[in-house]
Amino acid sequence: MSDQNSIAGRLVDGFWHNNPGLVQLLGLCPLLAVTSTFVNGLGLGLATLVVLTMSNVLVSATRRWIRSEIRIPMYVLIIASLVTCIELIFKAGFPALDRSLGIFIPLIVTNCAIVARAEVFASRNSVALSLLDGLAMGGGFAVLLCALGFVRELIGHGSVFARLDLLIGGEVLNGLQLIDGGFLLALLPPGAFFVLGLAVAGKNAIDQRRREAAGFRLSI
Amino acid sequence: MEFARRDAPFIAPKANVASIMRQVLYALMPATIVYVWFFGAGLVFNMLIAIMFCIGGEAGMMLARGKSIRVALGDFSAIVTAIIIAFALPPLTPWWVTATAALFGIVVAKHLYGGLGFNIFNPAMAGYVVVLVAFPVHLNFWVAPRIGDLDYHYVTIFETLSYTLTGTLPDYLTIDAISRASPLDAVKSALSTMHTFAEIHANPMMGDFGGRGWEWISNYIAMGGVWLLLKRIIRWHIPLGVFAGLLVPSGLMYLIEAGNHASPGFYLFSGGTMLCAFFVATDPVSAATSPRGRFVYGVGIGFLIYAIRRWGSYADGVAFAVILMNMAVPAIDYLTRPRIVGHIKHGKAPGA
Structure with a gap:
């Protein structure tokens, strides 16, 4: 792993080595619940990315004035205010997507990945670094949400990128219908667990291969 | 004079996995015949398809894990899983439903947990549950048993095969005519x-x-x-x-x-x-x-x-x-x- 506080180090940490979903296994509730389609995953991923980045910046900026005894309630207060803003923006800008995501937009408050970053990183580092960390961690989480949504939509519905209009507006876009119908299980909660489990296993397998390759190079 | 020294157990057990699994298969034979008498040949097709995919899944996973295929296929455990899956499914089941159950049972429930001896869940039941959740329509379609009804239609081998391979019955036959709760x-x-x-x-x-x-x-x-x-x-x-x-x-x-x-x-x-x-x-x-x-x-x-x-x-x-x-x-x-x-x-x- 490269230097923890370099830009590249932060990014690699958020997207790979410490990915909130794949490695820390945080925020699994929205991760599993809304990723039935790509557009749902993308919508919630973007919302989480924005909240996480802004909460990191605010927590970091106020870290000298928040007493450590009451820091958790303060974090929750900051995050809840941000989530309320996001929720109102969704209701105003993307009403259909808001209906589709339902309770999981307000529930971003309870996403422990966000509180964890505030506690572990933002409260101990500068504003610029915290901004970078929020972008990396939120980005890693959003990419995972999109990937899960993509795979589950493909297996469950047989389609790719359906209903992107929920996010970008305009006419109804039905995406690419590859097969008619699909494997219902992928859309149900157990399917989410299977896909996530395989994703985690795949990440670990890649890491292991790399470690072995690195080990061989050292021994030579 | 030298005596061979042996450690306990002194009486080697005769049973091994293969012989136990074979006996289980024998024990299900009478029930298979009676089942076919009442519900037609669908069970046999399901068994063949399930065995094919169970053995295929078992061989593929052993290959992927770098182990001996011969050992895994020689112990008959995949075949027992296949037979139990076939008994659990309705007699008329499209082949892809049976295949999903078989592959899930063997690949996910058995080999991803470490293979025979390490699986937490019964592979046959895990595979069956997956298709029960994923294909509820197909799993609720039971044909009427042959018990001497006046309007009873005996589902022929051709009709059974047609449904198993394509998921549709021949045109002259509707699901309502042969199905019963x-x-x-x-x-x-x-x-x-x-x-x-x-x-x-x-x-x-x-x-x-x-x-x-x-x-x-x-x-x-x-x-x-x-x-x-x-x-x-x-x-x-x-x-x-x-x-x-x-x-x-x-x-x-x-x-x-x-x-x-x-x-x-x-x-x-x-x-x-x-x-x-x-x-x-x-x-x-x-x-x-x-x-x-x-x-x-x-x-x-x-x-x-x-x-x-x-x-x-x-x-x-x-x-x-x-x-x-x-x-x-x-x-x-x-x-x-x-x-x-x-x-x-x-x-x-x-x-x-």
């Missing part, structure tokens, strides 16, 4: 519409205990099970536990209010009770280990079967009951550890 389904929906069990039981589709025709398959499966008991391949703790767990609550309910509850005999000879008690729950890998633990495990399965049949939304609950109790096995094993010789009861050390 399974006894468990019929009793559940009739009870929920305020019919008494005595009324339901007077219907000619009902036999002495279970559905007419269906109960005979259960009888022959039970005979196979008893044969396994006599051959000492399975022991009595789990089957007895399943029966106790199913019959005690259903018997009590039937005694209290015979109108609103099906009789214990009906539950015993319906659906997958017999197959579960003798062939599924007794899987030595995913069951509890100590004799007492096995009895508790069986009781849990029996009670869950009753609970799901009586109050659940699925007609039969055998697969779910087995999977749920598979999860409880570590706890059961921990709580029913046999007393070690010389130790005081209840695990208390002297003076503690």
Whole structure:
């Protein structure tokens, strides 16, 4: 792993080595619940990315004035205010997507990945670094949400990128219908667990291969 | 003179995995013949497809894990899984449903957990549950048994093969013409519409205990099970536990209010009770280990079967009951550890 506080180090940490979903296994509730389609995953991923980045910046900026005894309630207060803003923006800008995501937009408050970053990183580092960390961690989480949504939509519905209009507006876009119908299980909660489990296993397998390759190079 | 020195055990056990699995297959043969008599050749097609995909999945996974394919295929365990899946599925099932169940059972439930001996869940039931959840329409389509109805249509081999391969019947035949609710389904929906069990039981589709025709398959499966008991391949703790767990609550309910509850005999000879008690729950890998633990495990399965049949939304609950109790096995094993010789009861050390 490269230097923890370099830009590249932060990014690699958020997207790979410490990915909130794949490695820390945080925020699994929205991760599993809304990723039935790509557009749902993308919508919630973007919302989480924005909240996480802004909460990191605010927590970091106020870290000298928040007493450590009451820091958790303060974090929750900051995050809840941000989530309320996001929720109102969704209701105003993307009403259909808001209906589709339902309770999981307000529930971003309870996403422990966000509180964890505030506690572990933002409260101990500068504003610029915290901004970078929020972008990396939120980005890693959003990419995972999109990937899960993509795979589950493909297996469950047989389609790719359906209903992107929920996010970008305009006419109804039905995406690419590859097969008619699909494997219902992928859309149900157990399917989410299977896909996530395989994703985690795949990440670990890649890491292991790399470690072995690195080990061989050292021994030579 | 030199004596060969040997360590215990001095009498090598004759049984190995392959011979045990073969005996299990023999025990299911009479039931297979009776099943085909009542429901047509669909079961045989399902068996062939399930065996094909189970063996394919097993060979593929052993290859991927870099192990010997010959050992895995020689122990017949994949074939037993396939046969049990085929028995659990309806006689007319499209091939992709059977294939999904077989592949999921072998690849995910068995090999991703470490292969034979390490799987937490019974592979056959895990595969069956997946298709039960994923293809509810196909899994509720049961053909009428051959019990001498006037409007009975015997589903020919050609029609069966057509449905198995394409998922559609020939044009002159509709699903409604040959399908009929399974006894468990019929009793559940009739009870929920305020019919008494005595009324339901007077219907000619009902036999002495279970559905007419269906109960005979259960009888022959039970005979196979008893044969396994006599051959000492399975022991009595789990089957007895399943029966106790199913019959005690259903018997009590039937005694209290015979109108609103099906009789214990009906539950015993319906659906997958017999197959579960003798062939599924007794899987030595995913069951509890100590004799007492096995009895508790069986009781849990029996009670869950009753609970799901009586109050659940699925007609039969055998697969779910087995999977749920598979999860409880570590706890059961921990709580029913046999007393070690010389130790005081209840695990208390002297003076503690």
